[in-house]
Amino acid sequence: MLVAASPVIRRRDPSWDYAGEPTKRLTHALHSYPAMMIPQVAARLVAQLSRPGDRILDPFCGSGSVLVEAIAAGRRALGIDLNPLAALIARAKTTPIAPAAVNAALEHVEAALPALLAAPPPPPPIPRLEFWFKPEVIPPLSALHAAIRTTDEPARTMLLATFSEVVRLASNTRASEFKLYRYPAARLARHRPDPIALFRARAARNAALVATFTPTADAEIRLADSRRPLADLAPGSVDAVITSPPYGDSRTTVAYGQFSRLSAQWLGLASDRDLDLRLLGGEPVDAPLPPSPNLEAAVAAIARRDTRRATAVASFYVDMASCLTEIARLLRPGGVAALVVGNRRVKDVQLPTDLILADLAAPLGLEPCEVIIRRIPTKRLPSRNSPSNVPGAVAETMSHEYILLLERRAPVAAPARLAGAGTAR
Template identity: 40%
Template sequence: MKKTDEFMILNEEDWSFAGEDTKYLTHGFHPYPARMIPQIANRLITRYSKPGDLVLDPFCGSGGVLVEARLLGRNSVGIDINPLAIIIARAKTTPINPKLILSSWRELKEKIGEDIRSLRFREFDVEPLRIPNISYWFKPQVAKELTIIRHFLDGVEDSDLYHFFATCFSVTVREVSNLRTDEFKIYRLPPEKLEKHNPNVFQIFVENVEERIRRMAEFYGLAPKDVACDVLLGDSRKLPLKNGSVDLVVTSPPYGDSRTTVAYGQFSKFSSLWLGLDENIVTNVDKISLGGGLRKFKNLPSETLHTTIEEISRRSKERARETLWYFTDLFECLEQLHGALRRGGYCCFVVGNRTVRRVQVPTDKIIVELGENLGFKHITTIYRRIPSKRMPWENAPENIPGERCKTISGESIVILAC
């Protein structure tokens, strides 16, 4: 088949995957913002790589691309700047013999259950972990029982088992907190719901662990054990990879606008703090991510970007600067990816075109222009509608009554070749 015929078929295929299960196997381990659905990753990896190749996701988040790479017999490397994402991704991508988990879980469950029962019968008391504003975000009994669970998790010496149980604990923290768990940003439950909110922490943790043991058993039975998956805490503006070592890149970069789109740091904050992750990093995830802080501007080679920045600047110079910071960072990542990718390899970006001050930012077209300047060849861009999403279809980011603005309702899959 000629390549031109192949890319015509790509655009004619159904990429919405409406109605399909996006949480099968370990994909259902933990919620995560703006998660690439596994069906997209699976199709791209299948089409643009072969078994034994190395697949890179430089913004791996909770590791969905890496899970699919392992299932398809590809080696993989995932990088993310968020410490919680690293724990979740390692848990999702590491096949653990369910007998080993069950053996460890029986002992862990008994010890945790015994201490929580003693706490409830007031046979002893517990000083809760020091979490900022803990009494506002967690009821006193909840905080004490979470502290007991965390204590026993710290005693799990096997790193694979620790990441598994820590992921279950992270989900539990979200579910038993005073947070509105249907939001990715930090909002407290309204008073009427908060009054009735009395979660059974131990029961919820047990249910979360045992559901994930079932999922892991299925994953363990299907996942090849003879491929490697490395999940690294790091910054994709400085890739720790040799030139030409990567066969395929499949990724969905962050939107670069935590205030009005996705706030990864807010989503991760309390789980990260309860797990004892570095507070300095945890509280600054959004600031150290792409577009999160002051940057030295580069004269970026994209006419579309220049036009877009000028239009945003007429409405808000501050927002224009922030948008340009994001693309300055993204261009640095593209430079790194072009070096790491072997000649003939493909680079696939799944992106949404966000809106800044009611100006649509055509991220897909800008990536193409930036990439072509570096030596990438634009193969095609596939457009897909998102059948369901957690963010609202419309919002009012400037808080002007009666004014509405479209949010991201579709995605572009930009395919570049090196």
């Protein structure tokens, strides 16, 4: 399936695996998120690709793992994500808070709780609220949310992120899944979450995390679509890009929208349209396939089995091409973009995303340097799936990640005699 024409060299390097190493340092443990980049990989890329004071962009920042490591190492960080819950978590993880401010906010919540628990405000209008939450957890969740809302920033954002984890743990959805699956009846009968106790334990832990986090630069987080230009940023204004894009569309890979939905609904962050459809590859794009021999071969092979899936796969890479265009515009000449990707299978066809993105990036002035292959020892990802959608037919997938390094070439200056001469024919 692989088309050998691609010039990029793949190199397996076990020193990037970090098997068994702790992943909870700094503020990384503040809130879980699907497919988080492990801190060691983020920190190593930050150290290798930038200097203190540089600006690092993560156009798919998720919960902010790259941003945390960047600002801890004195790099200015800019994170973009289309998921409002991700933006909230990333803000909470990148904002240090003085212990006195955290304590004042926690005291405020404790002082407000008794009256709110005695007369809880009505819950937000969440569809099928009592399917996803036992009746007894709804009033304490309403009381907690009301108490947190009246705290002061920056502690409020941290406490809202803490509340988000409590919503997930207090809900009837299986804690081990990204998608929304309700516990089976027998498990549900044993499920007796206490939202207030959960909040107190997690708030104490998170308060300690943000109070001991001492970054030496700032992070900016924007709720935006990485397919669109960041119009206020000048060309070449970013020194390095470090990111892990989605592995494919949210419906058939990691459902960030489903993972976030209950929290987002409680927090009033949910939009009117299904987030998973708005994320990369979420909807079919009516555009020609971007130029890549590896992509053409893969899409043709999938189309022989299922044309609808082939269109969905093509749409994801059309979207990725738009993101790469903006990365190429923003990255300074000589700057490097590191894209950490997974090569999933669709309909038994391996999608070499690292090579496809190398193909798409080269004409944009992003020169493929190499691909480092690492094993995924700890990442919370589906490691087995049914690539053919045949019940019972499972295959290993996503056991490795591919770190694609692209260097921004200096734009080629127009020959002097053509400058300003209009279109040559």
